[in-house]
Amino acid sequence: MRTAINRVLTGLAGLVLLVLGGAVLAVGLGAPSPSWWIHDGRHDVLLSTAERTHWRAADWWWPTVLAALAVLLLLSLWWLTAQLRRRRLTEVVVDTGDGEGALLRGRALEAVLAEDAAHQQGVAHAQAVLRGRPTAPAVRVWLRLDADVPPRDALADLTTRALAHARDSAALKKLPAEVRMSSVKHRAERVT
Numbered sequence: 001m002r003t004a005i006n007r008v009l010t011g012l013a014g015l016v017l018l019v020l021g022g023a024v025l026a027v028g029l030g031a032p033s034p035s036w037w038i039h040d041g042r043h044d045v046l047l048s049t050a051e052r053t054h055w056r057a058a059d060w061w062w063p064t065v066l067a068a069l070a071v072l073l074l075l076s077l078w079w080l081t082a083q084l085r086r087r088r089l090t091e092v093v094v095d096t097g098d099g100e101g102a103l104l105r106g107r108a109l110e111a112v113l114a115e116d117a118a119h120q121q122g123v124a125h126a127q128a129v130l131r132g133r134p135t136a137p138a139v140r141v142w143l144r145l146d147a148d149v150p151p152r153d154a155l156a157d158l159t160t161r162a163l164a165h166a167r168d169s170a171a172l173k174k175l176p177a178e179v180r181m182s183s184v185k186h187r188a189e190r191v192t
Helices: 002-028 049-053 061-084 108-120 151-169
Strands: 091-095 102-104 123-133 137-144 177-183
Touching: 002 049, 091 108, 102 108, 108 123, 108 151, 137 151, 151 177
Parallel strands: 137 177
Antiparallel strands: 091 102, 123 137
């Protein structure tokens, strides 16, 4: 979901910048200005002296400009940190017992864990994501349960089977987990 939103917003921003930049370049090279262009000719400045100083005397102008720029800066920083933050753990360090270590692909462990969880009784769908550090991973599991399955039983099965199997197979001392459960939506039954 995040990647789709990111691609759409980046594409729209790129398209707007491309159209505006192309129009500025075309008008600067002597092409006739488009109908939506805010200036008249090639030698027209972007902001005239009157346009630049029009709101300068108003008390609300500079606080509004600074607040808008601060919000824009904060949104840009939030977006940048969201891009740089790694969501998934790519590798898990496995202690082989001989003083050496092995690397286990995080996606492989996620797939096995999700498949083990999906084979539990009453689980319609399961998904797992590894987080944390390669030496101390943690997992987030989403379970979609059938309507008649108690969440307590599904959680007990997950911890004693799928999570224990993943922890033992990767030779981890502990594997903290956050489990989120939802039920499968079904159509209402008709009562006669």
